[in-house]
Amino acid sequence: MPLYEAFILDLTKGRKRIIDFSHIGRVLILFGLILAAIGFILLLAGKVPWLGRLPGDFYFRGKQITFFFPLTTSLLISLILTLILWLISRR
Missing domain, CATH: 1.20.5 (Single alpha-helices involved in coiled-coils or other helix-helix interfaces)
Structure with a gap:
């Protein structure tokens, strides 16, 4: 056993x-x-110096608050991961 x-x-x-x-x-x-x-x-x-600094990544800096939303970076990473997973699932 x-x-x-x-x-x-x-x-x-x-x-x-x-x-x-x-x-x-x-x-x-x-x-x-x-x-x-x-x-x-x-x-x-x-x-990677451009990651998080692409056009479309929102950055707002106020007196007491800073807001950063990497919209374009998120879309790019999502697209890359989707392509990789699609290629893997094709087998």
């Missing part, structure tokens, strides 16, 4: 069930890879 299977007692019926933990492990690895990719992208985002 593989090591990733565990026996637990089913309290409602008094018999043992087998739970397969390999799927949970795969999901945790996938979440870890996604988190690492997001971290890598955030590291590189600081090195």
Whole structure:
């Protein structure tokens, strides 16, 4: 019997069930890879000088408040991610 299977007692019926933990492990690895990719992208985002300063990114500075809404940057990132996910799903 593989090591990733565990026996637990089913309290409602008094018999043992087998739970397969390999799927949970795969999901945790996938979440870890996604988190690492997001971290890598955030590291590189600081090195792109025009990111957040595109025409259409709203910036308002008042006496006591500053408001910044990167509309064009958000649309550009959304378009790029949509294209990437579309290309991946075509397989």
